[in-house]
Amino acid sequence: MQRRQFLHTALHTSAAAALSLPGVQLHAATGPTTGAPRFLMVFLRGGMDAASLLPPVSSSFYYEVRPDIAIAKPDADLTSALPLTADWGLHPALRDTLYPLYQQGELAFVPYSGTDNLSRSHFETQDSIELGQQNHSSTAYGSGFLNRLATQLQGRPAVTSPAPMAFTDQLPIALQGELRVPNTSLRNLSKPSVDTRQSRIIAAMYQGTALEGTVQSGFAVREQVMREMSAEMDAASRGAITAKGFELEARRIARLMREQYALGFVDVGGWDTHVAQGGATGYLANRLDELGQGLAAFSQEMGSAWRNTVVVVMSEFGRTFRQNGNRGTDHGHGSVMWVLGGAVRGKQVVGEQVQMSAATLFQNRDYAVLNEYRSVLGGIFKRQWGLSDSQLSNVFPGFKGARDWGLV
Amino acid sequence: MRSDTRLLRFAPLWGLCVALLFLSGCAPLPSGGVADGPAPTAQARYEWLNRITWGANTSTARVVEQQGSARWLQQQLQPQGASLPESAQATVSAMTISQTGLTDLVATMEKQRKDADALRDDVAKKAAQQAYQQELNRLAREAATRHVLRALYSPAQVQEQMTWFWLNHFNVHLSKHNLRAMLGDYEDSALRPHALGRFRDLLGAVSYHPAMLRYLDNDQNAAGRINENFARELMELHTLGVDGGYTQKDVQELARVLTGLGVNMNSSNPNLRKELNRLYVRKGIFEFNPQRHDTGPKALLGQAITGEGLAEIEQALDLLTRHPATARFVSRKLATFWLSDTPPQALVDRMAATWRATDGQIARVLETLFTAPEFTNARPTKFKDPMRYVLSSVRLAYDDKAVLNVGPVLNWINRMGQPLYGRQTPDGYPLVASAWDSTGQLTTRFEIAKAIGSGSAGLFKTDGPQATEKAAFPQLANALYYQAIQNGLSSATRAALDQANSPQEWNTFLLAAPESMRR
Numbered sequence: 001m002q003r004r005q006f007l008h009t010a011l012h013t014s015a016a017a018a019l020s021l022p023g024v025q026l027h028a029a030t031g032p033t034t035g036a037p038r039f040l041m042v043f044l045r046g047g048m049d050a051a052s053l054l055p056p057v058s059s060s061f062y063y064e065v066r067p068d069i070a071i072a073k074p075d076a077d078l079t080s081a082l083p084l085t086a087d088w089g090l091h092p093a094l095r096d097t098l099y100p101l102y103q104q105g106e107l108a109f110v111p112y113s114g115t116d117n118l119s120r121s122h123f124e125t126q127d128s129i130e131l132g133q134q135n136h137s138s139t140a141y142g143s144g145f146l147n148r149l150a151t152q153l154q155g156r157p158a159v160t161s162p163a164p165m166a167f168t169d170q171l172p173i174a175l176q177g178e179l180r181v182p183n184t185s186l187r188n189l190s191k192p193s194v195d196t197r198q199s200r201i202i203a204a205m206y207q208g209t210a211l212e213g214t215v216q217s218g219f220a221v222r223e224q225v226m227r228e229m230s231a232e233m234d235a236a237s238r239g240a241i242t243a244k245g246f247e248l249e250a251r252r253i254a255r256l257m258r259e260q261y262a263l264g265f266v267d268v269g270g271w272d273t274h275v276a277q278g279g280a281t282g283y284l285a286n287r288l289d290e291l292g293q294g295l296a297a298f299s300q301e302m303g304s305a306w307r308n309t310v311v312v313v314m315s316e317f318g319r320t321f322r323q324n325g326n327r328g329t330d331h332g333h334g335s336v337m338w339v340l341g342g343a344v345r346g347k348q349v350v351g352e353q354v355q356m357s358a359a360t361l362f363q364n365r366d367y368a369v370l371n372e373y374r375s376v377l378g379g380i381f382k383r384q385w386g387l388s389d390s391q392l393s394n395v396f397p398g399f400k401g402a403r404d405w406g407l408v
Numbered sequence: 409m410r411s412d413t414r415l416l417r418f419a420p421l422w423g424l425c426v427a428l429l430f431l432s433g434c435a436p437l438p439s440g441g442v443a444d445g446p447a448p449t450a451q452a453r454y455e456w457l458n459r460i461t462w463g464a465n466t467s468t469a470r471v472v473e474q475q476g477s478a479r480w481l482q483q484q485l486q487p488q489g490a491s492l493p494e495s496a497q498a499t500v501s502a503m504t505i506s507q508t509g510l511t512d513l514v515a516t517m518e519k520q521r522k523d524a525d526a527l528r529d530d531v532a533k534k535a536a537q538q539a540y541q542q543e544l545n546r547l548a549r550e551a552a553t554r555h556v557l558r559a560l561y562s563p564a565q566v567q568e569q570m571t572w573f574w575l576n577h578f579n580v581h582l583s584k585h586n587l588r589a590m591l592g593d594y595e596d597s598a599l600r601p602h603a604l605g606r607f608r609d610l611l612g613a614v615s616y617h618p619a620m621l622r623y624l625d626n627d628q629n630a631a632g633r634i635n636e637n638f639a640r641e642l643m644e645l646h647t648l649g650v651d652g653g654y655t656q657k658d659v660q661e662l663a664r665v666l667t668g669l670g671v672n673m674n675s676s677n678p679n680l681r682k683e684l685n686r687l688y689v690r691k692g693i694f695e696f697n698p699q700r701h702d703t704g705p706k707a708l709l710g711q712a713i714t715g716e717g718l719a720e721i722e723q724a725l726d727l728l729t730r731h732p733a734t735a736r737f738v739s740r741k742l743a744t745f746w747l748s749d750t751p752p753q754a755l756v757d758r759m760a761a762t763w764r765a766t767d768g769q770i771a772r773v774l775e776t777l778f779t780a781p782e783f784t785n786a787r788p789t790k791f792k793d794p795m796r797y798v799l800s801s802v803r804l805a806y807d808d809k810a811v812l813n814v815g816p817v818l819n820w821i822n823r824m825g826q827p828l829y830g831r832q833t834p835d836g837y838p839l840v841a842s843a844w845d846s847t848g849q850l851t852t853r854f855e856i857a858k859a860i861g862s863g864s865a866g867l868f869k870t871d872g873p874q875a876t877e878k879a880a881f882p883q884l885a886n887a888l889y890y891q892a893i894q895n896g897l898s899s900a901t902r903a904a905l906d907q908a909n910s911p912q913e914w915n916t917f918l919l920a921a922p923e924s925m926r927r
Contacts, residue, residue: 123583123832142838170825171846183848194854194920198913202854202920205904209922211845218847275537276530327530 031260032162034305037343037384038257039162040264041146041174042295044315045126046271049329050336050367051321052284054109054349055081057089059356065322069279069329079280084109087356088349093285097292098340101299106344108407110337110351112370114317120331122272125316130173132374134398145377147177148395150263153385154179162262167253175265180214182221186252189229192222228255243297250294254301257309268294271315275326295340307342310380310408314338314373320365321356334367337376339407343384350405351376371403378402453477454892455788458927459746460484460778461565463800464892467808468565481778485604485771487564493810496557503550505592510618511692517544517589518673548588549818551595552828556814559799566774570603571595572795573745575828576836577738578614578646580623582829590619591829607738607768608729611646615725618671618693624834627670629663631702639663641834647728649737654709661706665713665724668701687717696721735763739773741839746774747783748790749840755782788896788926791841794824797853800927801860801919802867805882811867812878820856824849845925854920861915884915897923 032038055071056062063070072080074089081089082099088111090099101107117128132145150164166175166183175181194202199219206215229252236242243251246268257264270287277284295313299306318335340346352370354360362368374396381387381395382402392402457472458464460481472480492500500506505513520543524536555575559568575595582588598617602610614620621627624638639662644650672678672695680688680699687698696718706713708724709731715723728734739759743751755777762776763769777783792800798820802811811817821827824844831837838844859865864880894902901921908914918924 121584123581127833142843169823171848180846182846192851192855193858194851194916198858198916199854201904201907201917205898205900205917205921207900208898211850211922211925214845214847215850218851221847222851275534326525326533 032262032305034258034303035308036162036262036305038262038264038302038305038309039380039384040253040257040266040298040309040311042291042311042313043126043130043172043174043265043267044271044291044313045122045267045269046273046315047122047317047319047331048271048315048335049273049277049284050111050315050318050334051329052277052279053091053288053338054084054111054336055089055091056087056111056356057081057083058087061357062321067323068327069277069323071280085349087353091285091288092280093289094292097289097296101296101340102347105347106299106342107338107340107346108344109349110339110371110376110405110407111349112334112351112353112367113314113337113373113376114333114335114367114369114371115373116369118333120317120333122316122331127173129314129316129373132174132396132399142173143177144172144174145374145395146174146263146265147179147181149381150175150181151177151179152387152391152394153263156385163260164263165256165261165265167249167256167264167266172265172267182217184221184225186225186256187249189225189252192226224260225256228252228259231255246290246294247297250298251301254298258302258305273319273328274324274330275328277328299340299342302342310339310341310343310384312337312339312377312380318367321361321367322365332366333362334369337371337373339376339380341408343408345406345408350407372399372401374399375401375403376405376407379404380408383408450892451895455786455896455927456784458788458800459783459786459790461803462559462569462796463803463927465803465807468563471563481775484564484566485775487567487604490562490564490567492557492561493808495812496561496810500554500557503554503592505547505550505554505596509692510590510593510597513547513589513593514586514618514673514693515675517547517586521586544586544588548582548591548829551592552818553814554592555595555828556799556817557810559795560803560814560817561808561810567600567603570770570774571600573742574599574603574610574614576831576839577741578620579831579834579836580619580829581832583832585622587619587622588829590617590622593617594619602770604771604774605769607734607763607770608725610770611725611729612722614646615642615721616669616691616694621669621671621694626666629667629669630700631664631667634660634663634667634702636660636663639666642666643728645835647737648731648733652731652733652737658709661708661713662724664702664704664706665708665720668697668699668717669721670695670697670700672697689718729768732760732764735760735768739763742773743777744839746777746790747786752782755780788923790927791845792925792927793837793839793844794821794826794849794853795828796927797824797925798856798860801857801924805860805884805915805919806867806880809880813867813869813871815871816859816866820859823852823856853925854916857919857924858916861917861919862912882915884918893923897921 051062051066052069052071057073071089071091074081074083079092082092082095084090084102088109090102098107115125115129117125119125130144132148146164150162153161155161164175164179164181166172166181167186168183169185171181171183175183203215203219206212232242232252242248249266253264253266268291273284276282295311298311302309314337315335317331317333319329319332321332324330354368354370360368378392378396378399379402381392382404387395393399454464457469461468491497517540520540524533524540527533527536559572562568578599580587580594582591594617598613599610602613621638624641625635626638629635629638636659640659643652643654643659643662648654671693672690673693677688677690678697678699684698689696698717701717706720708727711727713720713723736756740751740756743756743759758780759773759776762773766772798817802817818827826837861882861884864877868880869875869877901923904917904921905914908917
């Protein structure tokens with residue numbers, strides 16, 4: 001028996017024995033098989049600059065209005081854009097992480113995407129996206145589209161009924177709603193102070209109460225998280241370099257999604273670049289590098305489950321197409337969705353597009369939204385889980401017209 | 409009884425003395441007048457007190473015993489000059505938000521922002537902008553610290569809870585614009601003074617406060633450039649409720665009524681056409697600008713708006729306050745906050761009747777609630793939200809020994825997702841259990857139970873370069889708490905307490921028990 005496997009089994013057994021919680025099946029027993037679809041949403045809070053991630057390299061207008069921060073056309077120079085299509089390049093900070101995935105056909109982009117919310121307010125737009133409802137239709141806070149998706153998928157065979165999980169401190173709006181969804185941030189894990197014996201005693205106090213199941217599954221989730229993390233500690237104790245920042249978090253998420261949770265949500269902040277955002281290098285480039293490393297690490301850590309995985313990365317809005325007086329950009333409108341995974345038909349830049357010029361700017365400042373985010377996500381959900389139109393309309397109330405771009 | 413021997417083994421002596429003082433009298437709390445107190449058992453009194461304060465503790469119980477519950481309750485409903493313990497008051501008095509008024513504070517912050525923006529050098533500019541953000545954060549932290557100190561130690565416990573309730577009802581969020589510089593004033597000038605007064609006064613103070621006007625974008629609402637945000641939430645969330653019988657047309661009409669109501673952070677007034685000067689109103693950074701106001705005829709909820717300028721808005725607020733839907737909506741929300749996720753309809757109806765009879769006197773509506781048999785005879789079923797769980801635990805554990813550092817308290821409520829001023833959406837935090845009793849929430853809560861039960865958890869550690877930590881011991885295992893509630897503890901909880909290996913663990917189990925989650 002290999003050491004890691006032994007550790008896994010030993011911890012599993014001791015946790016099960018120590019907790020001995022009636023009615024709670026430990027998650028490893030019920031987790032998805034590697035063939036089950038998995039979906040992770042990575043939400044970039046702060047409004048990521050689409051024109052830096054995916055420079056429209058065929059647009060002379062782009063180079064005119066971003067004299068200090070544009071990414072150069074693809075060239076031998078390492079600071080120039082990586083070639084994707086005739087019209088689009090990729091930020092060079094992603095050369096070693098995501099560009100290989102693109103070339104392997106596991107990464108696609110949907111530019112001109114976003115929401116019709118025009119407030120240009122971070123929180124209002126984030127919320128409206130997570131709520132996934134028609135704007136101004138109602139103010140039904142507290143029911144997010146991923147929760148409704150999980151609800152739609154309830155009761156399917158275990159292999160396609162995905163256990164949802166928010167890898168965040170607080171349950172994000174996207175996963176709030178009817179279904180009880182666990183949440184645990186994996187950013188800063190520390191050993192729980194309530195030990196196994198105490199957990200057992202506390203759980204016993206809740207026997208026969210309405211919270212019995214919640215308390216038991218809370219402890220079980222915690223045990224599960226700590227067990228998965230033991231591999232990481234094991235590696236560290238043998239002198240391996242521990243991943244940092246988002247890469248570490250992404251690896252942890254992958255371990256849990258590989259074993260147990262097939263529908264996940266995580267957010268990454270730091271994209272509000274009003275000032276000195278930089279070009280091929282600088283602040284934004286560093287953020288993209290960190291994100292790219294995390295996503296690449298996630299793809300590796302998923303192992304064979306990567307084949308059935310779709311990751312969508314999106315932000316509440318893009319930024320102004322012209323740089324501002326501070327070599328940064330202000331709140332814009334259209335953005336870009338990244339779609340990656342072993343299940344993805346990548347190496348393409350899809351969706352409705354127009355040639356980027358002064359004439360095609362939205363309100364003379366932003367990328368237009370030609371591909372509504374619900375349309376793109378709906379198309380993916382249809383493919384991943386075979387949702388019918390009526391099931392999709394429960395996920396995105398009032399929205400018709402999910403468009404299948406053949407991304408999966 | 410086994411539990412009692414364990415109790416005696418762990419009970420600190422002075423805790424016992426205080427407890428005996430409260431229990432030895434054991435006479436039923438005097439009741440009478442309108443404000444009937446709880447049923448005369450120690451357990452019932454504990455539960456009543458736990459429901460009516462941020463959390464029962466020995467010193468409050470002693471005051472209630474001395475004054476009688478009826479008189480104590482009347483004082484809660486008409487608080488006068490509640491004072492904080494000396495050390496807590498000193499902390500509050502030293503705060504920037506205590507020493508600088510809203511207008512000056514905003515002016516200072518605006519200057520700092522503009523100076524930073526004017527820098528040419530990117531690196532220097534970024535540093536200056538970060539300094540500006542940090543100062544805003546510090547001001548928000550001051551407001552949160554003050555709020556927590558008052559919640560923990562103010563004798564005016566009902567007023568403090570109502571301040572939190574209205575802060576939540578009239579929610580604003582700290583990340584918008586420079587709102588962090590306004591939070592302290594919003595709480596202290598718009599909410600707390602009116603928390604138990606007339607709803608109409610409260611609504612007026614909130615609706616004219618720059619924090620609300622900026623949060624809901626009414627500073628952008630002008631004739632010909634209508635922004636409906638505030639108008640919609642004013643009806644949906646602040647007064648009538650979503651089913652309150654208004655239409656989309658009413659939202660649009662109210663938005664027109666509200667045009668011109670906004671914020672002016674410049675030192676100078678706008679240049680107005682001469683005939684409009686008499687309608688211009690400015691108080692600090694609050695401004696009603698008649699030049700931005702839609703002067704056309706308007707009708708709201710079937711009634712013509714007949715005033716002129718700001719008088720139109722006054723008329724609209726009167727209309728909304730007196731609408732029967734408002735009495736029903738706010739009464740139900742109050743009963744949900746204080747008593748139950750599903751309050752009895754008959755009780756809500758009686759509260760709404762009091763509302764209408766008193767023209768929205770909040771204290772009288774609460775009196776109807778607090779003296780109702782549905783309230784005094786209720787068992788503890790209301791699930792504590794994070795704020796209440798943390799405050800009630802700290803109040804119980806340390807009683808009136810004022811903590812020196814509320815940082816841990818703020819971190820705990822942040823960890824559980826209910827930070828002060830941290831709700832982004834205007835609906836405020838949910839008041840019902842389903843928002844707060846998820847798996848992750850409960851495991852976090854048990855960790856916090858252990859932190860509070862095991863020692864001082866940093867609560868008595870001073871800030872600064874020469875930080876010192878005073879010794880402090882949680883006083884959970886005192887006879888008051890235990891004897892008062894022991895009949896309410898399940899056999900499973902008692903069995904768990906019996907398994908404790910140390911006083912710290914006994915405290916942890918007690919704070920983690922199902923009985924500690926509800927009030």
